[in-house]
Amino acid sequence: MKTTPTAIVIGGGLAGLWATxxxxxxxxxxxxxxxxxxxxSHSVCAQGGINAVLDTKGQRDSIHQxxxxxxxxxxxxxxxxxxxxxxEAAPGLIHTFExxxxxxxRTSEGLLDQRLFGGVKNKRTCFAGASSxxxxxxxxxxxxxxxESLGQVVKFEWWEFLSLLKDADGVCRGILAMDLxxxxxxxxxxxxxxxxxxxxxxxxxxxTTTSSHCTGAAASRCYQxxxxxxxxxxxxxxxxxxxxxxxxxxxSEAARGEGGRIWTPRDPRDxxxxxxxxxxxxxxxxxxxxxxxxxxxxRDEASRAIWHVTREMGxxxxxxxxxYLDLTHLDRAFVSGRLGAILDIYRKFAGTDPLAAPMxxxxxxxxxMGGLWVDFERDADGGMRPxxxxxxxxxxxGLYACGECDYAYHGxxxxxxxxxxxxxxxxxxxxxxxxxxxxxxxxxxxxxxxxGVAFEIARQQRLNQxxxxxxxxENPYQxxxxxxxxxxxxxxxxRVNSELATALDELRELERRAxxxxxxxxxxxxxQTLVFARQLQDMIRLAMVxxxxxxxxxxxxxxxxxxxxxxxxxxGKFAGDPxxxxxxxxxxxxxxxxLKTTIAEFSxxxxxxxxxxxxxxxxxxxxxxxxx
Amino acid sequence: xxxxxxxxRFKIRRQDAPGSPSYWQEFAIxxxxxxxxxxxxxxxxxNPVTTDGQxxxxxxWDRNCMEEVCGSCAMLINGVPRPSCSALIDxxxxxIVLEPLPKFPVVRDLLVDxxxxxxxxxxxxxxxxxxxxxxxxxxAPRISPIEWSANYLYSRCMSCGCCLSACPQFGPHSAFIGPxxxxxxxxxxxxxxxxxxxxxxxxxxxxxxxxxDCGNAQNCVRVCPKAIPLTTAIGExxxxxxxxxxxxxxxx
Numbered sequence: 001m002k003t004t005p006t007a008i009v010i011g012g013g014l015a016g017l018w019a020t021x022x023x024x025x026x027x028x029x030x031x032x033x034x035x036x037x038x039x040x041s042h043s044v045c046a047q048g049g050i051n052a053v054l055d056t057k058g059q060r061d062s063i064h065q066x067x068x069x070x071x072x073x074x075x076x077x078x079x080x081x082x083x084x085x086x087x088e089a090a091p092g093l094i095h096t097f098e099x100x101x102x103x104x105x106r107t108s109e110g111l112l113d114q115r116l117f118g119g120v121k122n123k124r125t126c127f128a129g130a131s132s133x134x135x136x137x138x139x140x141x142x143x144x145x146x147x148e149s150l151g152q153v154v155k156f157e158w159w160e161f162l163s164l165l166k167d168a169d170g171v172c173r174g175i176l177a178m179d180l181x182x183x184x185x186x187x188x189x190x191x192x193x194x195x196x197x198x199x200x201x202x203x204x205x206x207x208t209t210t211s212s213h214c215t216g217a218a219a220s221r222c223y224q225x226x227x228x229x230x231x232x233x234x235x236x237x238x239x240x241x242x243x244x245x246x247x248x249x250x251x252s253e254a255a256r257g258e259g260g261r262i263w264t265p266r267d268p269r270d271x272x273x274x275x276x277x278x279x280x281x282x283x284x285x286x287x288x289x290x291x292x293x294x295x296x297x298x299r300d301e302a303s304r305a306i307w308h309v310t311r312e313m314g315x316x317x318x319x320x321x322x323x324y325l326d327l328t329h330l331d332r333a334f335v336s337g338r339l340g341a342i343l344d345i346y347r348k349f350a351g352t353d354p355l356a357a358p359m360x361x362x363x364x365x366x367x368x369m370g371g372l373w374v375d376f377e378r379d380a381d382g383g384m385r386p387x388x389x390x391x392x393x394x395x396x397x398g399l400y401a402c403g404e405c406d407y408a409y410h411g412x413x414x415x416x417x418x419x420x421x422x423x424x425x426x427x428x429x430x431x432x433x434x435x436x437x438x439x440x441x442x443x444x445x446x447x448x449x450x451x452g453v454a455f456e457i458a459r460q461q462r463l464n465q466x467x468x469x470x471x472x473x474e475n476p477y478q479x480x481x482x483x484x485x486x487x488x489x490x491x492x493x494x495r496v497n498s499e500l501a502t503a504l505d506e507l508r509e510l511e512r513r514a515x516x517x518x519x520x521x522x523x524x525x526x527x528q529t530l531v532f533a534r535q536l537q538d539m540i541r542l543a544m545v546x547x548x549x550x551x552x553x554x555x556x557x558x559x560x561x562x563x564x565x566x567x568x569x570x571x572g573k574f575a576g577d578p579x580x581x582x583x584x585x586x587x588x589x590x591x592x593x594x595l596k597t598t599i600a601e602f603s604x605x606x607x608x609x610x611x612x613x614x615x616x617x618x619x620x621x622x623x624x625x626x627x628x
Numbered sequence: 629x630x631x632x633x634x635x636x637r638f639k640i641r642r643q644d645a646p647g648s649p650s651y652w653q654e655f656a657i658x659x660x661x662x663x664x665x666x667x668x669x670x671x672x673x674x675n676p677v678t679t680d681g682q683x684x685x686x687x688x689w690d691r692n693c694m695e696e697v698c699g700s701c702a703m704l705i706n707g708v709p710r711p712s713c714s715a716l717i718d719x720x721x722x723x724i725v726l727e728p729l730p731k732f733p734v735v736r737d738l739l740v741d742x743x744x745x746x747x748x749x750x751x752x753x754x755x756x757x758x759x760x761x762x763x764x765x766x767x768a769p770r771i772s773p774i775e776w777s778a779n780y781l782y783s784r785c786m787s788c789g790c791c792l793s794a795c796p797q798f799g800p801h802s803a804f805i806g807p808x809x810x811x812x813x814x815x816x817x818x819x820x821x822x823x824x825x826x827x828x829x830x831x832x833x834x835x836x837x838x839x840x841d842c843g844n845a846q847n848c849v850r851v852c853p854k855a856i857p858l859t860t861a862i863g864e865x866x867x868x869x870x871x872x873x874x875x876x877x878x879x880x
């Protein structure tokens with residue numbers, strides 16, 4: 001008997017909803033799983049916008065330039081065909097969003113407006129007020145609701161993915177999920193699974209800008225079942241996040257761009273109000289360290305400088321992880337006009353006026369470039385072959401990944417406003433690949449072994465029961481704080497091998513402790529502590545991947561900064577000078593050794609690392625970057 | 629204020645399961661000036677001991693973005709429905725009284741079931757009828773900046789449910805769809821191609837539980853954390869439905 005194959009999508013952010021739309025559009029039923037109502041996903045937090053070359057600003061912007069900016073921004077670590085296809089698809093995606101009713105900001109002529117966004121020369125970022133991610137997500141959320149009303153999509157909100165169901169050939173044939181209210185564990189057979197569960201900033205909590213559900217637990221569970229995890233060492237830290245006890249909230253780079261100054265008192269014991277500290281007793285360290293750029297130095301340099309001043313020089317405000325981001329010297333009307341949205345966020349969440357007293361900020365974990373390894377098929381034009389079932393496929397047959405939880409589009413660092421683009425694009429591509437995969441399936445496949453499924457349900461139920469009965473000394477929420485502090489200190493903005501090795505030891509210790517918790521809640525109904533205790537174990541195993549991948553990579557590239565292996569640009573020397581030629585030779589040798597994808601595979605002893613060549617077929621690195 | 633400077637005190641309405649009786653518990657945590665309700669609840673979660681010294685189950689509540697854009701964390705705080713992430717402790721009278729968002733079924737403690745919001749959006753067909761999520765090599769028709777700024781106000785609705793919980797007409801006792809979904813009808817009907825399906829959306833709010841159930845209490849607009857002009861939308865829809873009714877009558 002031939003039945004219509006079905007798909008499961010896990011995660012209802014921008015990528016998951018795009019995948020859902022494309023699969024359902026092709027006539028295949030989709031079961032969509034999310035920890036909460038899909039429109040509450042972390043995609044809503046992206047404020048800035050989405051890049052697409054529309055060339056409507058008279059700047060002769062080109063798709064080629066978008067590709068080059070993305071590749072160079074990622075220091076060549078991304079495979080190039082997927083990046084090419086993403087940049088080429090961007091304008092079409094924008095127009096599709098527009099048809100969905102997304103409220104993109106407009107020019108006086110009623111056309112899509114575009115603005116300038118970090119690190120590029122041309123205006124190519126579409127935006128929707130100050131809530132671009134929210135608006136894009138709502139656009140696809142509404143379309144999924146449309147398909148839901150037609151019966152093509154069934155949502156399972158408040159369900160958590162626990163594990164993949166594989167058949168005898170190792171092919172993914174569905175999932176096991178838990179109802180977060182009743183704690184019922186149920187098998188959901190399907191013919192293909194898409195994971196779109198976002199990033200994992202919570203391993204750095206509370207020094208992260210990500211939402212509380214960005215634990216990475218789902219991706220970690222796939223990894224523990226054999227999916228490869230790639231480039232985990234590359235995590236973007238945002239230099240200027242306002243400090244909070246629950247999370248750190250992003251203060252846009254525009255604050256520095258418009259004249260904001262970063263400083264700290266020269267004396268860390270100085271307890272005076274910032275406005276009472278005279279100029280001579282303030283340390284404007286970005287201006288001292290980077291005379292040419294001052295406060296507008298790049299995100300990474302700013303993060304490292306703040307790290308250096310607070311953690312290495314001990315000069316944070318009163319010795320803590322805080323420095324000032326000061327706008328008080330600027331004209332109030334000017335700042336209010338240019339930075340209104342940021343000022344509002346600060347006032348709302350700090351309760352003080354950043355025009356009256358400086359903001360307090362610190363770097364925060366913002367975006368992982370790494371994620372589940374996914375494949376692609378290159379076509380004759382050098383991009384991804386449309387509709388290839390290999391695109392966005394993980395190494396586990398029948399499992400696809402997209403969005404922030406894949407690794408494919410940003411290399412060693414992500415360009416501003418490329419995250420909403422990669423989430424949308426990879427989600428769409430994953431959906432299209434899944435359709436090809438489903439069309440190519442042999443309908444006489446052996447059915448899933450029911451005894452195996454029953455065994456897995458029983459195993460998962462036992463994990464719950466063990467945690468519920470456990471009466472160990474540990475509290476999962478306190479362990480989460482320990483995890484965040486350890487990752488921030490030892491696997492953060494600046495990496496040192498001895499610290500990374502220590503981090504791995506400490507993570508093993510945390511893993512042991514996380515198995516001996518007391519939940520303090522014996523209820524079998526909506527037991528959030530049980531759910532979190534499970535996620536915590538998976539977060540720790542993912543943190544090990546980050547630490548181990550960082551330990552293995554002995555170089556500085558993009559967001560991964562290991563000063564002991566930095567190749568310094570010789571000052572005052574240029575092409576032709578022997579010192580510069582020596583530098584160029586070292587840079588090339590370094591690329592030969594390290595310009596590779598890091599791939600982590602799960603083993604009981606810890607992550608095993610190997611590497612993979614990168615497809616550099618479009619724009620190979622020939623010259624070191626030199627911004628002088 | 630001096631008394632408050634020592635500790636942060638909470639009185640929390642708890643409920644173990646749907647249908648079970650609710651009860652109160654009080655908690656106190658050390659004072660810090662930079663707490664909001666979520667970060668304070670996280671401290672309680674780390675060590676859930678009441679002021680009577682009783683060790684209890686951690687409080688259950690909902691949160692995600694903590695930037696007032698996902699809508700998860702709305703609850704009743706000192707009697708006012710609002711997101712808890714932006715409820716700064718220093719601006720609240722103590723003991724801070726936390727209760728689940730009213731009008732919605734309680735799941736556990738401060739967590740409520742807001743699926744009725746989603747049902748409302750489905751009922752009014754709060755989407756644009758596109759041919760499919762593929763590139764048609766065309767965008768949507770132009771939208772003037774003035775229209776855009778009016779529409780943008782409504783597109784920021786995050787389904788937190790504050791307006792619904794404050795509305796005297798909305799609740800388990802009534803079929804009233806409530807202001808949130810109505811505002812989305814206003815938004816979709818303003819889109820250049822969304823207009824094509826205006827009649828269907830208007831019909832969806834012209835029957836039982838539709839726009840005529842609004843009692844004009846204006847509570848919704850007072851509690852909306854995003855300052856969405858909900859009553860303006862309802863006023864505009866009143867005119868649209870009147871015109872639609874006339875069209876229906878005369879086959880317009």
